[in-house]
Amino acid sequence: MIKASFRFLLNIKQCWPLYLMVLPGITFFIIFKFIPIGGSIIAFQNYSIFKGITDSPWVGFNNFKLLLDSPDFYRVFTNTLLLGLLKVAIIFPVPIVLALLINEVRFVLLKKGVQTALYIPHFMSWVIISGITFDIFSLNGIFNTVLDWFGFEPSLVMQQEKYFRWIYVLTGIWRDAGWGTIVYLAAISSMDPGIYESALVDGASRFKQMIKITLPLLLPTVVVLFLLDIGNFLELGFDQVFNLLTPMTYSVGDIIDTYVYRTGIQEARYSFATAVGLFQAIIGFVLVLIFNRLSKKVSDEGLW
Amino acid sequence: MLNRKKLLTLILAGVMMVGLVTGCGSNNENSQPSSTTNSANGSANPSSEKLVDLNVWWTNIGFKGIDKDSPLYKSYTDLLGVGVVSPYVEWNGGTDYLNTLNMKIAAGEMPNVFMPWNGNEAELAKNGAITDLTELLPKYAPNLWKLIPEDVWNVVKANDPTGQGKIYWIPSVTSYEKTTGLIRQDWLDKLNLQMPKTQEEYVNVLKQFKEKDPNGNGKADEIPTGGRENARWMDHLYNQYGVAMLEGNPEWDLYNGELTYSAVSPNMKDALAFIHQLYQQKLLDQETFLNDKAAWDGKIDSNVVGNYYHWGQTTWMHLSNIEQATGAKADFSVLPILQAPGYEGKGFITTKQVGNPAWVVSSQQDEEHLMTSLKFLNGIADQSKWSDLYLGVEGMHYKLVDGKKTVLPEDKSTQQNRLNPYDQFGTIEFQEDLLNQSATPDNQWQYDQSIKNMKDLQQYVKVIAGDGMPSSVYENYPDIKNHKLWQEYATKIIIGTYPIDKFDEFVDKWNKSGGEAVTKQAREWYAKVGK
Numbered sequence: 108m109i110k111a112s113f114r115f116l117l118n119i120k121q122c123w124p125l126y127l128m129v130l131p132g133i134t135f136f137i138i139f140k141f142i143p144i145g146g147s148i149i150a151f152q153n154y155s156i157f158k159g160i161t162d163s164p165w166v167g168f169n170n171f172k173l174l175l176d177s178p179d180f181y182r183v184f185t186n187t188l189l190l191g192l193l194k195v196a197i198i199f200p201v202p203i204v205l206a207l208l209i210n211e212v213r214f215v216l217l218k219k220g221v222q223t224a225l226y227i228p229h230f231m232s233w234v235i236i237s238g239i240t241f242d243i244f245s246l247n248g249i250f251n252t253v254l255d256w257f258g259f260e261p262s263l264v265m266q267q268e269k270y271f272r273w274i275y276v277l278t279g280i281w282r283d284a285g286w287g288t289i290v291y292l293a294a295i296s297s298m299d300p301g302i303y304e305s306a307l308v309d310g311a312s313r314f315k316q317m318i319k320i321t322l323p324l325l326l327p328t329v330v331v332l333f334l335l336d337i338g339n340f341l342e343l344g345f346d347q348v349f350n351l352l353t354p355m356t357y358s359v360g361d362i363i364d365t366y367v368y369r370t371g372i373q374e375a376r377y378s379f380a381t382a383v384g385l386f387q388a389i390i391g392f393v394l395v396l397i398f399n400r401l402s403k404k405v406s407d408e409g410l411w
Numbered sequence: 412m413l414n415r416k417k418l419l420t421l422i423l424a425g426v427m428m429v430g431l432v433t434g435c436g437s438n439n440e441n442s443q444p445s446s447t448t449n450s451a452n453g454s455a456n457p458s459s460e461k462l463v464d465l466n467v468w469w470t471n472i473g474f475k476g477i478d479k480d481s482p483l484y485k486s487y488t489d490l491l492g493v494g495v496v497s498p499y500v501e502w503n504g505g506t507d508y509l510n511t512l513n514m515k516i517a518a519g520e521m522p523n524v525f526m527p528w529n530g531n532e533a534e535l536a537k538n539g540a541i542t543d544l545t546e547l548l549p550k551y552a553p554n555l556w557k558l559i560p561e562d563v564w565n566v567v568k569a570n571d572p573t574g575q576g577k578i579y580w581i582p583s584v585t586s587y588e589k590t591t592g593l594i595r596q597d598w599l600d601k602l603n604l605q606m607p608k609t610q611e612e613y614v615n616v617l618k619q620f621k622e623k624d625p626n627g628n629g630k631a632d633e634i635p636t637g638g639r640e641n642a643r644w645m646d647h648l649y650n651q652y653g654v655a656m657l658e659g660n661p662e663w664d665l666y667n668g669e670l671t672y673s674a675v676s677p678n679m680k681d682a683l684a685f686i687h688q689l690y691q692q693k694l695l696d697q698e699t700f701l702n703d704k705a706a707w708d709g710k711i712d713s714n715v716v717g718n719y720y721h722w723g724q725t726t727w728m729h730l731s732n733i734e735q736a737t738g739a740k741a742d743f744s745v746l747p748i749l750q751a752p753g754y755e756g757k758g759f760i761t762t763k764q765v766g767n768p769a770w771v772v773s774s775q776q777d778e779e780h781l782m783t784s785l786k787f788l789n790g791i792a793d794q795s796k797w798s799d800l801y802l803g804v805e806g807m808h809y810k811l812v813d814g815k816k817t818v819l820p821e822d823k824s825t826q827q828n829r830l831n832p833y834d835q836f837g838t839i840e841f842q843e844d845l846l847n848q849s850a851t852p853d854n855q856w857q858y859d860q861s862i863k864n865m866k867d868l869q870q871y872v873k874v875i876a877g878d879g880m881p882s883s884v885y886e887n888y889p890d891i892k893n894h895k896l897w898q899e900y901a902t903k904i905i906i907g908t909y910p911i912d913k914f915d916e917f918v919d920k921w922n923k924s925g926g927e928a929v930t931k932q933a934r935e936w937y938a939k940v941g942k
Contacts, residue, residue: 155536156517178924179890246698266700266906354641354898355700355906373506374889375513375531 150382156375163378170382179366187362188350191340193272198279199336202287202331207317209288210295222292225285236282237350239275241265266355273349275360279344294328295321330408338395341387363387415862440903463783464494468512468525469770472502474828482804483827490799491790493783497828504704505529517541521773524784530882530892532768533572536579542772542781545578551785555792558836559584566765569940571883581788583766587839590658590794591747591760591868592647593726594718598625600742610651610685617694620717626739628711628714636689636718637696639707640902641894645699647720652682657873660894662761663877663933669698670876670937672930674897675918681754683904684911691907700902714739718746724842727849727857728821730795736858743860745867759873769835774899780921791832794841801830801845818849839865874938888925896921 118125141233150170152163205225211380212218228236244250244264251261264270306316345364352360363383371380395410403409476499477483487495509528517523521540535541545568548556563584568576599616602623607613619634621626626633638645643659643933650656654673655664661674671745673679673860689695696702696710710716712732726743733741748758772784790796802809802816807826809816819826833841843862850858885892900917903909922930 139807155538156519157540178676226646245701261697263697263701263906266902267908284615353700354895354902355908357895357899369893369895370889372513373529375517376889377532 109228113274121122147379147381147385150385152378154175154378154381158375166378170379173379174383174386179361182358183361183366186359187341187343187364190272190343190362191274192345193276194279195278195333195336195340198284199333201280201284203291203325205284206211206288206291206295206325207321209292209316210321211313222285224367225288227285229281231282231288231331233282233346233350234342235345236278236320240278240351265351266353268356268359271351271356275343275348278351282347290332291325291328294325298324326406327408330402331410334395334402334410337398340394341390344358435790449528450578452524462488462494464496464777465523465780465783465787467495467497467787468500468508468522469497469830470502470508470526471497471500472830473823473836474826475499475823476704477827480610481827482807483829486799486804487830490796491787493787493790495787495830497646499828500879504861506658510575519775521775523773523776523780524770524787525773527768527771530885532580532771533881533883533886535771536640538772542774542784543577543579544581544772546787548578548788551782552788552789554794555581558647558792558794563765566879566940569938570879570883572881572883575610579771580768583769583835585762585766585844586759586837587865588762588870588872589722589724589865590646590720591722591723591864591871592650592718592720593743593864594746595620595625595716596719596743596744597740601625606744606747606749607749610752613746613749614689614692614694617689617717618692621694625717626714626737632715634696634710635694637699637702637707637710637716638699639704640719640904641898642700642905644707644720645686645695647718647746647749648686648695649679649682650676650760650871651751652685652754653756653758654678654682654684655761655877657761657763661897662763662875663880664761664875670930670934672710672921672933674894674928675921675926678754680911680914681751683914686905687907687911690905700906712736715742723868724846724861726861726864727846727854728855730860731820731854740856743864745871748871758871760868760871762872763878764874765879766835791834796849797833797837797841798845800830800834801848802870803827818853839869865939877933879940880933880936884929884936886932888929891921891925891929896924 109287140152146160150158151165151167152160153166153169155159155411207357209221209225211217212221215357242248244286246261250264254261264274284336302320302324303316308322311319341363343362345368348360348362349365349368367380367383370376371383418618423860471807477487477495477497479494479496484495487493500511505728506530509531512522512525512528513531516535527535532541561584563582564578567580567582569580571577575578594606594616596606598620602619602625604619605612607616614693620635621631624631636645636648638659640650641659646656646659655662656673661672661679663670664673665671666673666676666678687696690699692695696707696716700709707719708729711719712731714733714737723745729743730741733739748760751758766823770788773783774790791800802818804827805811805816807819807928808829809818811817833845842865845861846858847864882892890896896917900909900913904911904913
């Protein structure tokens with residue numbers, strides 16, 4: 108042990124510029140992530156902002172019990188799981204496909220143009236995107252105008268629960284899929300051109316190269332991003348869902364985040380909101396552990 | 412043993428997980444009463460009467476805030492002797508206002524005087540965060556003490572969340588009701604129709620509005636009637652069944668002799684079945700539940716809406732907008748309470764004498780600011796100042812034409828948000844004066860209509876049994892208080908996603924998810940106030 112710590116100090120001395128560079132990052136995490144974790148303690152209190160953490164009464168697991176007993180909880184939780192599944196199953200793979208497609212564009216100018224066009228929606232806030240969505244599907248919007256051309260009855264999509272989940276998926280893809288390609292494209296560009304050259308010599312078509320070389324080489328990146336994503340499984344993006352929601356779609360769109368917002372933030376029940384947040388985080392953490400174990404078993408790739 | 416690189420990744424992954432929790436986690440250990448420091452830098456005025464600045468929050472539906480030394484700030488120092496500073500806070504139906512307010516309170520920056528919202532005054536009072544005004548008001552704010560009737564004060568005392576009969580907030584007082592159904596009289600005249608008295612006649616009128624192109628633009632763009640998202644602001648369709656509704660939210664009244672949430676009464680079921688029919692026949696705006704305030708007002712202002720529900724006294728706003736947009740001189744009249752088939756009782760426009768709490772005073776301030784807060788309340792309760800408060804600043808809110816003060820058209824991009832005690836505590840006579848003052852020869856007809864409508868609607872008004880009920884009856888059931896379940900079922904039944912039979916399921920669900928407990932508390936309150 109003595110030897111190990113000595114080696115560590117020696118390592119610092121030798122590579123001090125690297126340690127210096129990582130210092131701001133670590134400081135950030137300590138100040139803005141680790142220290143605030145202490146505040147989670149109010150999940151076990153009946154926290155009052157006027158009494159503070161020290162004087163607020165302790166209530167044990169009462170807030171968690173309240174959550175599990177709440178009549179809405181089952182519905183809210185199911186909605187969250189379903190939307191989370193859709194997110195992983197449909198939204199997650201889109202950037203991979205997009206990246207593979209963009210990679211095949213030969214014209215550099217066209218490639219850059221397509222990339223930029225796909226990034227742009229990412230910089231719009233959900234308020235704007237949901238406003239556009241509501242407009243598109245309004246009675247005078249594009250959607251119903253086109254329906255009208257073909258002689259169909261107009262349909263107010265935004266107030267029908269059967270469409271809500273697909274709206275969620277589509278807007279999610281439209282906004283963020285382009286942005287998601289960045290990491291994949293970076294990984295692809297760092298692949299060894301020698302492999303492609305030898306494949307070319309062996310007579311592999313471009314499609315074969317994509318399937319047999321690019322995709323397998325991309326897999327480790329996919330796995331890491333997938334594992335990071337699964338930790339946020341229940342984090343569906345409050346902004347997106349909240350802005351697209353109407354009372355008519357509550358039954359399919361009311362998720363943990365919107366529930367916390369209504370009951371926790373609006374009603375200033377901070378302890379309760381924190382308890383729900385903790386609950387969400389624990390599920391995320393368990394999911395990461397499980398999938399990491401699975402991934403290591405199957406592909407020998409993992410976060411650690 | 413894990414090597415260092417992997418250890419780091421593990422830590423990072425862990426950090427990301429817990430990052431989720433930290434949203435509202437951390438807080439300073441003890442909120443210091445620092446509310447006064449941000450606004451209380453005082454003025455450099457060394458005169459005997461020192462001017463003290465207060466941070467004051469109330470409804471602002473989009474006007475500019477009041478910065479220190481801005482025109483309205485100066486006007487208020489003259490009028491009230493108090494420096495009123497009021498930052499712009501997004502209103503959004505009260506939702507955003509409440510969030511921002513809660514955040515400021517949590518950060519220990521409570522405004523000195525503010526309007527509480529959605530019942531948050533109860534929690535504040537219990538925690539001693541707002542001042543007990545019982546002794547202070549008669550002594551330091553006599554105007555206000557006298558302005559509000561004694562029986563209203565008694566209701567406030569009975570509703571004290573700490574149960575000690577203290578006064579913690581200033582209630583708004585409604586001596587006359589403001590909301591009503593309004594219908595295009597000029598369209599009726601054009602189509603040779605009588606003002607509808609029964610539901611049958613009303614439905615016929617709506618049909619004619621839809622088919623006969625009363626706005627004369629050659630397009631079938633008329634929207635006979637409608638409302639806004641969350642099934643709000645269409646009370647005229649409910650109130651013919653005796654459903655107590657206030658601005659589109661179900662209220663508490665006597666059904667079968669007991670205090671009941673009107674949304675679970677059988678009357679509501681009939682009303683929803685009727686509104687569903689209107690929706691099916693496209694007589695109700697198909698986009699009703701997607702209309703926010705701006706969208707619905709926009710439709711009314713573009714001369715296509717035949718019948719809507721809102722304040723009678725502000726009819727002039729729509730009239731002037733319609734004239735500007737289309738040149739048409741519209742005529743809105745009060746829609747009588749209709750006789751609904753199969754309903755024996757008499758419908759009514761819901762009113763509550765004891766309105767929502769209008770003001771509370773922070774207890775987290777020093778003596779000087781507390782006294783200034785009371786001076787502020789006393790000032791705005793002085794009716795001789797209301798005219799000037801309404802007029803605002805010369806050049807911004809009004810101009811002098813031939814020596815007469817004339818109100819300028821509303822412009823949210825340049826005008827600062829005015830205090831409105833005349834809306835919070837005012838009488839119908841005072842409102843009439845204000846409206847007359849605002850008129851110019853050109854638009855006198857618009858104000859005449861406003862005054863006529865404001866007076867006409869009073870014959871249909873009934874004070875409901877739930878008048879003065881405190882929000883504490885909803886404790887621990889926020890979704891009941893927010894009418895969430897009702898909004899979901901009502902909207903779905905109206906657009907036809909659910910059949911009307913689902914209403915019974917709603918009543919059952921509402922009771923199980925806390926409605927039963929809330930009803931019990933509401934009835935206990937009702938028995939206690941002994942009406």
